[in-house]
Amino acid sequence: MRHIRLRDGRTVPQLGLGTWELTGKQCTASVADALSMGYRHIDTAFAYGNHAQVAAGIAKAGVPREELFVTTKVPLGKQSRSQVLELGTQIRDQLQMEYVDLLLIHWPNRKVPFDETFAAMQELIDRGVSRSIGISNFNADLVTRANEVSPAPIVTNQVEFHPFLFQKKLLETCEALDIRITAYSPIARGEVLQDARMVEIGRAHDASAAQTTIAWLLAKEIIVIPKATSRGHLAANLAAVDISLSTEEISRIDSFDDHRRLVDGPWKHYPLE
Numbered sequence: 001m002r003h004i005r006l007r008d009g010r011t012v013p014q015l016g017l018g019t020w021e022l023t024g025k026q027c028t029a030s031v032a033d034a035l036s037m038g039y040r041h042i043d044t045a046f047a048y049g050n051h052a053q054v055a056a057g058i059a060k061a062g063v064p065r066e067e068l069f070v071t072t073k074v075p076l077g078k079q080s081r082s083q084v085l086e087l088g089t090q091i092r093d094q095l096q097m098e099y100v101d102l103l104l105i106h107w108p109n110r111k112v113p114f115d116e117t118f119a120a121m122q123e124l125i126d127r128g129v130s131r132s133i134g135i136s137n138f139n140a141d142l143v144t145r146a147n148e149v150s151p152a153p154i155v156t157n158q159v160e161f162h163p164f165l166f167q168k169k170l171l172e173t174c175e176a177l178d179i180r181i182t183a184y185s186p187i188a189r190g191e192v193l194q195d196a197r198m199v200e201i202g203r204a205h206d207a208s209a210a211q212t213t214i215a216w217l218l219a220k221e222i223i224v225i226p227k228a229t230s231r232g233h234l235a236a237n238l239a240a241v242d243i244s245l246s247t248e249e250i251s252r253i254d255s256f257d258d259h260r261r262l263v264d265g266p267w268k269h270y271p272l273e
């Protein structure tokens with residue numbers, strides 16, 4: 001598995017497993033299956049309510065903690081200093097691990113100054129609860145502001161990113177600051193499968209539209225976290241790391257952007273564009 005270098009000197013496996021809407025025994029099974037196949041990067045969040053099931057999947061797979069990269073996220077309504085510090089205790093209790101590799105602000109919150117939240121996240125780094133920090137759902141202006149006020153380097157901005165929402169300007173803003181984009185809903189929550197153009201490009205590589213989309217994102221040095229439940233989908237997504245698209249194919253997929261935003265968020269705090 002290829003690793004991406006982060007600006008604080010750490011690295012992250014470029015392909016990970018998303019776990020939004022994975023719950024109960026299915027979540028435990030999918031996480032364990034993914035790890036047994038070779039995944040080493042798991043994305044979760046307090047808001048997903050599945051920390052305990054993710055922990056059970058990790059325990060079931062028996063992969064040593066130091067081989068894993070685990071991300072979780074500070075919820076929208078818990079961004080004051082005391083709330084963030086309390087989350088640190090909950091991370092250890094719920095995920096059954098001393099530390100997470102990455103802690104993100106899940107959504108920007110207009111009611112809490114960024115510097116307060118980032119200072120508290122730095123305290124969690126100092127206490128050994130998180131190794132790195134980042135943001136999610138931050139627009140280009142907010143990325144720049146966050147980068148200025150955070151005492152710890154912001155290593156990634158996790159945003160919706162797929163062929164129908166190719167956020168070129170945001171990608172360029174983040175790249176200029178050495179902040180990596182992590183693509184969420186990377187296979188457009190399944191919508192790429194219905195797109196005849198993606199199916200056609202995939203056919204030339206004996207690949208599905210989902211795999212082709214993942215290959216397109218990997219080629220852009222983007223971190224990718226598709227959610228998959230079945231062993232078949234987990235294996236297919238992992239196999240996408242071996243697909244090499246031509247420059248022409250990549251440019252063609254770039255042109256499929258139609259501003260299709262699939263995830264509805266608390267945009268009243270800050271619009272995404």
Ligand SMILES: NC(=O)c1ccc[n+]([C@@H]2O[C@H](COP(=O)([O-])OP(=O)(O)OC[C@H]3O[C@@H](n4cnc5c(N)ncnc54)[C@H](OP(=O)(O)O)[C@@H]3O)[C@@H](O)[C@H]2O)c1
Pocket residue numbers: 017018019020021043044106136137158159183184185186187188189190193208210211225226227228229230232233234236237263
């Ligand atoms: N930071 C944020 O605000 C935020 C927001 C949204 C998502 N995320 C993160 O990003 C992750 C991924 O996004 P997502 O869950 O919204 O959507 P996604 O990964 O784009 O799509 C998931 C859907 O695609 C299907 N699928 C996966 N692999 C496939 C394959 N090879 N062939 C056909 N279908 C396949 C899955 O089916 P099965 O489950 O049946 O396999 C599921 O229905 C989330 O799980 C979460 O960790 C973060």
